[in-house]
Amino acid sequence: MIKNLNRETSITLVLDIIRKYGPINRCKIAKRTSLSPATVTNITDKLIKTGFICEIPTTISKRGRRPINLVLSNKNHLSIGIEIDSRRITGVIIGLSGDIVRKERVDINRSTPKDIFKRSIELYNSLIRNLDKKSIIGLGIGIPGLIDSKNKKVLFSAVLGWKDVSVEEFFEAIDTPIFIEDNVRAITLGELWYGAGIGRDNLLCIGAGRGISVGIVIDGSIYSGPNDRAGEFGHIVVEKDGKRCKCGNYGCLEAYVSTEAIIEKVLDGVKNNAYTGFSPKNENELFEEIIYTGKKGDKFILNIFEEVGEYLGIGLANLINLFNPELIILADELAKAGDLILEPVKRTIRLHALPPIPEIVTSKLGTLACAVGSATLAIKELLYSRLDRYLGG
Amino acid sequence: MIKNLNRETSITLVLDIIRKYGPINRCKIAKRTSLSPATVTNITDKLIKTGFICEIPTTISKRGRRPINLVLSNKNHLSIGIEIDSRRITGVIIGLSGDIVRKERVDINRSTPKDIFKRSIELYNSLIRNLDKKSIIGLGIGIPGLIDSKNKKVLFSAVLGWKDVSVEEFFEAIDTPIFIEDNVRAITLGELWYGAGIGRDNLLCIGAGRGISVGIVIDGSIYSGPNDRAGEFGHIVVEKDGKRCKCGNYGCLEAYVSTEAIIEKVLDGVKNNAYTGFSPKNENELFEEIIYTGKKGDKFILNIFEEVGEYLGIGLANLINLFNPELIILADELAKAGDLILEPVKRTIRLHALPPIPEIVTSKLGTLACAVGSATLAIKELLYSRLDRYLGG
DNA sequence: GGTTTTTATTTCAGTATATAAAATTAACTA
DNA sequence: TAGTTAATTTTATATACTGAAATAAAAACC
The missing domain is CATH 3.30.420.40 (ATPase, nucleotide binding domain)
Structure with a gap:
């Protein structure tokens, strides 16, 4: 359980500002969040220690002490996104700031859920080869159709010809949180966080x-x-x-x-x-x-x-x-x-x-929009709901 | 300035729950807000002292100590709402829980802003006669057309034949906060808070x-x-x-x-x-x-x-x-x-x-919907943004 | 009728978060 | 070098929230 609601929301607030307006320095974060500079220092310290954000040098030269810019870090936390459509499966790995670390695509013909998810898992394993598993925060999957993302079910997909497919069971072998979403909402999230809608x-x-x-x-x-x-x-x-x-x-x-x-x-x-x-x-x-x-x-x-x-x-x-x-x-x-x-x-x-x-x-993300957006599902969940697990330990 | 953001939001949270789900007891508020019962006691104490809410006796009889229900109070804080349309001006006074305390309506023919606002002020004064002025928290006005509610301007109203009318200046004589809104949004707010949309x-x-x-x-x-x-x-x-x-x-x-x-x-x-x-x-x-x-x-x-x-x-x-x-x-x-x-x-x-x-x-509010919704504008502003002024002193 | 159980609410001490104000750091400038 | 400016950090303090225990008030049980 969340031990302190307010702390959580303040941290999320700061992270949100860095995500939306980063690179950004502590002073400006304080202004935007209407938190005090002291609080921003506290929060950003924690976030730096846990590897969510990092400092980057500033080159601008006004008077006064130079501000230190902060950005989301791509090093320590990675998210996987997979788009399933009728003709191919597309996978990407992105960092917290949306940079595409790896991408792969396979063509498919078969279309039973079992086959497609088998190929998806192969794609997932191929994507994460040589990666430190601890850095993987989750897997998001974008699927065209009517999705019950809460219960991880595909209620109906005209494009794939599926009805009432429960996704979770197919991914039991994968030891990371899984999220699914309708493809257009995934695209929307991708474009909003990392594409044309930033x-x-x-x-x-x-x-x-x-x-x-x-x-x-x-x-x-x-x-x-x-x-x-x-x-x-x-x-x-x-x-x-x-x-x-x-x-x-x-x-x-x-x-x-x-x-x-x-x-x-x-x-x-x-x-x-x-x-x-x-x-x-x-x-x-x-x-x-x-x-x-x-x-x-x-x-x-x-x-x-x-x-x-x-x-x-x-x-x-x-x-x-x-x-x-x-x-x-x-x-x-x-x-x-x-x-x-x-x-x-x-x-x-x-x-x-x-x-x-x-x-x-x-x-702006073009043919990778859905996969990137799907990966964003896991990042979103992390930043909004799972932060305490990382900040606690 | 708000001295403590978190306290503010928790109080608002509690008030919101009481408004939406009241009458409701402290335990249930705690569950719904995921605040602790202790905190709910603290907050509700303050709200009772400042007259925003009050306790009402419970008659239900289960085992265990009887819960004490809380509701928004209609006694200490009143809001005035006025609807202006081409044929008449309608005014109401409502309490925090939306109960209509008084209502008045006047027919009009004239339609210059000056005339109409003059009649509105007359209506306002008639409505508030004999009332303790301290209890009046604000005046909301619903007007058909394109409204800039932030700058309190009617940008355009086809129904009234107005263009670029600044509302604030007409109400200088009235010593209470004024809010304006497009009539349909006012109706919507009224129905949402106190009507068919509760x-x-x-x-x-x-x-x-x-x-x-x-x-x-x-x-x-x-x-x-x-x-x-x-x-x-x-x-x-x-x-x-x-x-x-x-x-x-x-x-x-x-x-x-x-x-x-x-x-x-x-x-x-x-x-x-x-x-x-x-x-x-x-x-x-x-x-x-x-x-x-x-x-x-x-x-x-x-x-x-x-x-x-x-x-x-x-x-x-x-x-x-x-x-x-x-x-x-x-x-x-x-x-x-x-x-x-x-x-x-x-x-x-x-x-x-x-x-x-x-x-x-x-x-559900029928012909009073717009006036009630307009009055709600002031209540909303009070509960969400002006609470500290009341809780502080 | 007194005791037990159940449920709601309150008390209280402890924790942790946010803040203000002062101090420090780090740049440029005169 | 001292002065100015701006960003960041330190420190002491206030306070909101919590858990746990206590209390309150009802019904159920024997």
Whole structure:
């Protein structure tokens, strides 16, 4: 049990400031936390001794004693993150400040939970070879679908074709805390702590791939809703009595905006002899090929992104009107399209969203976002809930 | 300045529990706050001495010493709330537990800020006659429009026809802290603390009248967004390229769902000899008359509510998919329609929202919601930020 | 009816955290 | 070299929180 609640929160407060605004010196931490400099000295001493943070030399030269900057340390505590999707498993090791220490990726075909988790454990073991096991603080796993992260269950995953899969049992052999999360929330956390969202407190992260959902950051933390069902962006209605969606309803955003919808449109066009330079080659890389052709200036493809962008723009305008975010990050597959999709999106937003229009950017962590974000799950848990175990001994 | 941050937060914690779950005894407070019983005794002693809470006798009879229940006290601290809208000014006095001590309402026609605030001050003085001025903790004012509550400015109000009105100067004569807030957020706060939302932490409160917006409650507190622009529910697009909205765009929810849109539809029908028993009488009470006719079973009116309800249902389904709220409260003018609108709304929601479908209810505070919520602004500020001033001396 | 059990609350001594104020350190400057 | 400025640390102090024991107040038991 936590022996003293206040001490815990003060330490977390300081760590939070260092994470968000580091490198930062003790004086500034004191100001930001409204703790006294004396307290900051006490806390940072402990944190340095336990290896969470370290001092780095300052070169700036004003008058007075030079401030000593503090940053999260990447040396003593490492976290592992694994992204599972239908085509591959991606693993990373990151330090507390989000630096990627190692990364590995394996392609997969099989898709039974048992097979996939077996490959995941192989990947985990490969990643941590030669590492001091004491430095590993946890393993986070990002999985597309409906996740019960508290009970470590995959309730449903359309992409993987899973239903009611309990994750914990598969990882019994691994002697480190395990965390699972829905892939888009993992991406959101990754971008918030270590990516495009650093220093922001209210942002939305759009995970657009086969499905489309939104990671919601409110006052610096991820909002999942009381039943973890928040962020079902794909099924908001943007056109009453519109196109039929896979969910059975009509006019859902996902019916218009998803890699599948785009691929379908393109293939339809090709089949009907549309004027385009696109011809499908690798079954598995269709979307990437479409983007490639689009970026070369293919009018047919450009038009499709124009259309899709308009729908996505309406969806984002709705989000802006509701959430008034500082920033919107476009992530996952669709983000690969870059300006191809961003341009029409931004144009539509200007028409439909009430000002202020937030910045809209693509993912900074790119294809590693989910794995990094998953690793961040363990770091977050450590910094917010498990600190005492490290500070006590 | 707050002398000791930790003490402050513990006291607030305890007060919060008493507010949300009171009447409640010290033992249960200790469990809920994870403070020790000893600490709870200390804190509650202080709170009793300063008149924030009081003990009430317990009648239940189990084994063991009877618990002593604690509740917020209505005796020593009172808050005034005033709602300003285009047709009337409504004032209430409430105690800390939300009990309405007094209420008054005046009709107005004039609408210059100066006139309206003059009437508001008259109302204020009338409300507080014979009261011990020391017991008054503040005055909250709810105003429809875009409010800068920090700087106490009305940036824009379509309903009142105001732009850039600084509120503070008008109330210089009043010697109590003043708070202003957008009317829907005030309603939301009122319902959350003292109305249909008691004990809930994640809910949405739909303020539907001439305009339509949503008060968002996340983890027990109201989310306004970094620029106070969150909740612009009226301008989310539910039908791409749909009906033109006053804002200039097409397909906004507000174009379909608002008292104005309903009145317009009804009058149109009457003009075109629709088969209906409705005939407009009092220019100012049109909407109430429509509801009255509808509740009598008039098919024409019922159909209109059916149509409008379908649009509102789609809007709410979108909110449910995004926010996964525990509860949705329908408030303001449209709430007066009750089941007339709730039935079609619920039906549409079942079609378009992903489960779990939250409870959907109408405002509990009714026409006093905004005034009560405005008064709550002062109470909230007192409990969260001004406690030390009372506990110190 | 008195004793025991149960539960709620309070007392009290001890611990530890935060603070203010003063001291120290470490730079630059005149 | 002394003076100025700014960052950090030291020190003594105050106090919030806790655990454990004590007390209070009820019902249950014999």
